[in-house]
Amino acid sequence: MTVHDIGTGPVSSPTGTLGTSAKLSLTPLQPGEPAFDDHHPPSAELVSDCVHCGFCLPSCPTYTLWGEEMDSPRGRIYLMNEGLQGEPLTSSMVQHFDACLGCMACVTACPSGVQYDKLIEATRGQVERRFERPRRDKALRSAIFALFPYPRRLRALRGPLRLHQRSGLSSLLRRTGVLDRISPTLASMEALAPPLERAEKVPERTPARGAKRGTVGMLLGCVQREFFPGVNAATARVLSAEGFEVLAPASQGCCGALSAHNGREDEAQRFARGLVDTFEGEGVDAVVVNAAGCGSTMKEYADLLADDPAYAERARAFTDKVRDVSEILAEAGPVAERHPLPVSIAYHDACHLAHAQGVRAQPRDLLRGIPGLELREIAEGDLCCGSAGIYNIINPVPARELGDRKAANVLATGAELLVTANPGCLMQVASSIERQGGHLALAHTVEVLDASIRGLGPERLGVGRATTART
Ligand code: SF4
Ligand code: SF4
Secondary structure, three states: OEEEOOOOOEEEOOOOOOOOOOOOOOEEOOOOOOOOOOOOOOOHHHHHOOOOOOOOHHHOHHHHHHOOHHHOHHHHHHHHHHHHOOOOOOHHHHHHHHHOOOOOHHHHHOOOOOOHHHHHHHHHHHHHHHEEOOHHHHHHHHHHHHHOOOHHHHHHHHHHHHHHHHOOHHHHHHHHOHHHHHOHHHHHHHHHOOOOOOOOOOOOEEOOOOOOOEEEEEOOOOHHHHHOHHHHHHHHHHHHHOOEEEEOOOOOOOOOHHHHHOOOHHHHHHHHHHHHHHHHOOOOOEEEEOOHHHHHHHOOHHHHOOOOOOOHHHHHHHHHHEEEHHHHHHHHOOOOOOOOOOEEEEEOOOHHHHOOOOOOHHHHHHHHOOOOEEEEOOOOOOOOOOOOOOHHHHOHHHHHHHHHHHHHHHHHOOOOEEEEOOHHHHHHHHHHHHHOOOOOEEEEHHHHHHHHHHOOOHHHHOOOOOOOEEO
């Protein structure tokens, strides 16, 4: 299979795997040593749960793309076992691990209950500590992790990005594909940047409307806070309308999801401790999240901080309180009046909501509760859109293939609005639809609920605009 990558031109990959590191020489830090050390290796017990039945194969996006055994969940588990048997970490092994999107579709599909999520997270931690990535790959990853988990740094980008988008340069670059020829990574990043909305701030305290049903803390997130402020504002309004007091401390930092999903264990733990500290003293009944990737990591803080005597117990208590916004709203039941919203919606399951958290019914039920709204299902709905945290930056080519496939399936529904619950999915699907010359309005589930509760029409969600639009 011939692929392109990170601005270095076509790459032929016999394994069908690709990534920034696919065609560059990767080297173990301890040549000849067993792949894994004693610090949280993938569990041999969990590896042995796999009975090699192959039921997970059709659910796996990389296996779907390339049909290569070692790019399937079963193949990757086989490689982990090789490592546990004392085989060294080879560049080929790392390529197969790197190519995994971490979408967890295999976890849902596996009839034997194999916890691939735990296995790949442990493996990634080992790779990050024990493998020397090529300089270019390292530099890209360092730049990503020096930017995305820091809302203030993202905020500093808003001005120049707005200028870039308004100058027409952005449309020119996308139309001519010139950036793509220089660097697919840069082209991907440019195309993924959403049209920037007005910065709408969420107050640190939003009182409950009507009879109070509880007090919740709200995660503001990093990309969500700076690039999709309308989603956070809608979340606070909807929760308040449904009787919840909402506390959103401005001092809160990143939840650590990107770091955890990429094997940066120390960094993820540092962010997790910070968030536990922030919300612990607030006396909240729940900590509400509106970004699927963040929510799934926050529900795993108990595991992430299990070895930390000062935080293990506190992390468990925190984890028990984490709820996706659709979970808490569905659990509580509606009290605010829903006004009719005549719009057809294609609902896209974010992998970290559907596969990682098992939250599928709640957003659909909430949307179906809106009079006049028609919900349509997307073909191949379980297949990842290719966003997967930073995957679409590190591995732009397969991410684009998956994005195009998702966009075609979304457009085939003929719906007027695409709804999902993750900022990464919104950016990925929007750029794929635009690349296909299609137009569709995009919104988060809570923005649709917010529009209905406030009695706003579908045009306020971008429906009817001539370009792929955010609210
Ligand atoms: S991970 Fe599960 S579904 Fe996949 S081969 Fe192993 S046992 Fe079968
Ligand atoms: S997490 Fe997704 S990409 Fe990775 S092995 Fe499982 S299904 Fe395949």
